[in-house]
Amino acid sequence: MPHPSVSPHQCAPAADTARHLIRAGATLREAFQRLNALSGGTMTLFVTDAEGRLVGSLTDGDLRRAIIASATLADSVEGICRRPCMSVAPGDDRYRRVRQARDKGIQLLPVTDGQGVVVSLLDLRTLRTSLPLDAVLMAGGKGERLRPLTLDCPKPLLPVGGRPIIDYNIEELRANGIRNIFVTVNYLKERLIGHFAGTGVRCVEEPRRLGTMGSLAYVDGLEEDNLVVMNSDLLTSLDFEQMYLQHIESGAMLTMAAIPYTVSVPFAIVRHEGRRITGLTEKPTYNYYANAGVYMMRREVTRLITKGEYLDAPDLVEQLIARGDKVEYFPIDGTWVDIGSPDDYRYADELMGGTLGRRRNQ
Secondary structure (H helix, E strand, C coil): CCCECCHHEEEEEECCCCHHEECCCEHHHHHHHHHHHHCCCCCEEEEEECCCCCEEEHHHHHHHHHHHHCCCCEEEECCCECCCCCCEEECCCCCHHHHHHHHCCCCCEEECCCCCCEEEECCCCCCCCCCCCEEEEECCCCCHHHHHCCCCCCCCHCCCCCCCCHHHHHHHHCCCCCCCEEEEECCCHHHHHHHHHCCEEEEEEEECCCHHHHHHHHHCCCCEEEEEEEEEEEEECHHHHHHHHHHHHHCCHHHHEEEEEEEEECEEEEEEEECCCEEEEECCCCEEEEEEEEEEEHHHHHHCCCCCCCCCCHHHHHHHHHHCCCCCEEEEEHHHHHCCCCHHHHHHHHHHHCCCHHHCCC
16 A cells, blocks of 8 residues: 655654755865764765755765865865765655665655755654654543542643653654644643644644544544544553554554453353353453554544544444444554553553652652
């Protein structure tokens, strides 16, 4: 299945793109000076023409080899830069381009517009991958089991390890190259709206409590063919890239993240036919997969959601199955904490290096 094309504004820019750009007419001396100013970071320059179009790349090694080959410090960098230079352009498969660049050990990847002008850089030191997904985080719940902590603070903003719970999930989504992020809000919505002001994360207000999926009908601005929907009060080491690959390659309409869950019965279980005992199973253990609150789905699924109607995730899943759509699960191999109770909250805080767990043991 093909991947969507890249949009420059969806990419993760380097801290200062301009510091890494140099005009084709600049001298080798200027290039040495510019690279020296980048010391401590990624020492790569990208050569552009007078209109800002990408020409090639340049490193300290390229300059030194040119000098050894009799170039002078007064020569222009245009004659020694590396061509072609890997970049991401409109229409490119963003996800695969980033993977190719990482495989080659590239740390900075230019993003160009339709005219080849460099508009930003992807910093592959912090960007793990670049998944063509939109993201919606559900943050409208009241967190009643965590009261009184949630009486004046929405649960997603409760601190875990010194940071709001939801910020860990935003950071993880961005590390996977997901830029178009929405947060659905209801309870104490002003706090969440204020928290995300100026961050690029868009808050979507629910008119009332609509369930885990009902608020999707109010999300306006989805751009990709697929999206990830997740509870905002989770801590997980879920591999979003592997889940995305399974979702796309399987052709599923919806893929649900699932966490292994084991039930151990401390008694002998009766096997029977009617009231006649046919045997005993001594202290059996049953293994299941439980819904982990993270879903990847095709964007067309959102069209099945009626604006204003309450809809929980299990009901949507059952609806898709009844339609004959393919629904799969993706097992989480690692950390998953659903912060639903005071004990869960303390454990999550302790896991992330916070003080709540230590206070409990004092």
